[in-house]
Amino acid sequence: MENQFKISSYCHVKQNKISLNGKVLFSVKPEESTFLKQAYKALNVNYSKFFKMDKLSQLAFLAADVLFQYENISEENQENIALVMGNKASSLDTDRKHQDSIQDKTSYYPSPAVFVYTLPNIMLGEISIKYKLYSENSFFVFENFKTNYFYNYAQSLIVDNKADKILCGWVNVDDEDYEAFLYLVTPNGDLQHTEQQINTLYNELWTL
Amino acid sequence: MDALKQELKESLVEQLNLEDITPAEIGDDDMLFGDGLGLDSIDALELIVMLDKTYGIKLTDPKQGRAIFESINTMSAYIAEHRTK
Numbered sequence: 001m002e003n004q005f006k007i008s009s010y011c012h013v014k015q016n017k018i019s020l021n022g023k024v025l026f027s028v029k030p031e032e033s034t035f036l037k038q039a040y041k042a043l044n045v046n047y048s049k050f051f052k053m054d055k056l057s058q059l060a061f062l063a064a065d066v067l068f069q070y071e072n073i074s075e076e077n078q079e080n081i082a083l084v085m086g087n088k089a090s091s092l093d094t095d096r097k098h099q100d101s102i103q104d105k106t107s108y109y110p111s112p113a114v115f116v117y118t119l120p121n122i123m124l125g126e127i128s129i130k131y132k133l134y135s136e137n138s139f140f141v142f143e144n145f146k147t148n149y150f151y152n153y154a155q156s157l158i159v160d161n162k163a164d165k166i167l168c169g170w171v172n173v174d175d176e177d178y179e180a181f182l183y184l185v186t187p188n189g190d191l192q193h194t195e196q197q198i199n200t201l202y203n204e205l206w207t208l
Numbered sequence: 209m210d211a212l213k214q215e216l217k218e219s220l221v222e223q224l225n226l227e228d229i230t231p232a233e234i235g236d237d238d239m240l241f242g243d244g245l246g247l248d249s250i251d252a253l254e255l256i257v258m259l260d261k262t263y264g265i266k267l268t269d270p271k272q273g274r275a276i277f278e279s280i281n282t283m284s285a286y287i288a289e290h291r292t293k
Contacts, residue, residue: 037227051227052250109261112253113224 005158006189009070010201011063013180014208018043020066022204036062043069047130052113054094055178060085060123060171061130063180067167068131071184075132082163083124083133084153085182086140087172091120123171136162145170145181145202151195154185170202181205212284223258224251236280244279252277264292 012019016035017027026042028035036058040050045065050058073079094117101110116122121139128137136157140149154166169182181202185193191201217231220240224247238244241252252270255277259265265287267273276286 048226048228048246051225109257111257113250116250 005155005185005187005193007183007191007193007197007201008186008189009067010181010183011066012205012208013059013063014178014205017208018062018066019204019208020070024208025066049126049130053126054091054097054114054117054122056087056091056093056120056171056173057117057123057126059173059178059180060182061126063169063171063182064127064167065130067182067184071186073131075130078132080135080164081131081133082135082154082157082166083127083137084150084157084166084168085124085138085171086142086145086150087120087170088141088143089172089174090141091118091122093173093175094118127167147195147198147202151193151198154193158185179205209284209288212288213280216280216283216287219258219262220245224254234280238279240277240279240283247277255283259287262293263287263290265290 009021016030016032018025018039026039028038032038036055037051039062040058043062043066045062047061047065050061053061068074073081094114097114098110098118101114102108120141121137124137124139127133128135138153140146142149150168154168157163157166164187166185167182168185169180171180171182172178183198183201191197213236214231217234220226220234221229221231226245229245234245241247247255252273256267256270256273259267267276276282
């Protein structure tokens with residue numbers, strides 16, 4: 001399979017830091033609990049629905065928004081950008097909140113606003129709604145980030161002409177632990193779209 | 209009634225995560241949906257749960273919500289008349 005595609009930009013979010021192409025874009029002290037809200041304001045995201053999302057969707061949305069702002073991708077462009085993401089904990093963080101709200105049968109008030117996020121692929125919907133993407137999207141749950149799976153899936157979308165660009169990556173939230181690594185596969189860019197390159201970029205997460 | 213209206217405005221902002229607005233900015237007659245506060249269908253369901261949990265009012269027909277949740281004035285009037293808590 002000939003690989004003419006590149007990785008044009010990538011974003012990491014971990015330890016209360018957001019980095020774009022390896023450079024820290026925004027950070028707050030590790031003990032700050034309102035990191036995502038502060039990042040939203042600092043990065044001029046300007047999308048009030050952000051505050052209705054669960055932490056998993058906020059994390060994915062923020063990382064995608066950093067890349068799309070950098071790439072000058074807006075809802076007006078109507079680009080054919082596929083979304084391919086995965087994680088380990090699925091929507092467990094929000095599942096627990098929902099479970100808490102239905103645990104006591106004498107006080108049974110499940111929140112619809114929480115319940116709608118008890119699926120991990122909702123994050124793809126949130127990004128698609130904001131950027132008006134009517135494209136292919138897939139979400140996978142794996143024990144660990146599977147480089148070869150994401151690489152092969154993205155390559156097949158390209159070869160089959162299913163997408164012009166692909167936003168790929170890993171967005172995981174489990175209680176206080178969280179991490180996001182997103183990268184944009186495009187026809188142009190400085191980095192080759194190869195398994196080795198994706199691994200190298202993913203591993204930068206642990207040096208943030 | 210004024211205390212109930214103030215309570216409702218604070219509940220809306222807190223429970224519906226309306227970060228860009230304060231209770232003081234919500235007018236008694238402001239439309240809550242559509243061009244007003246811009247609440248959506250999930251917010252409507254959340255308000256139905258809030259009526260039940262906080263005021264003991266069970267809406268059996270969600271379509272009733274359209275008139276009840278038109279504004280703070282309509283909500284407070286309905287709650288004042290039907291509350292069991």
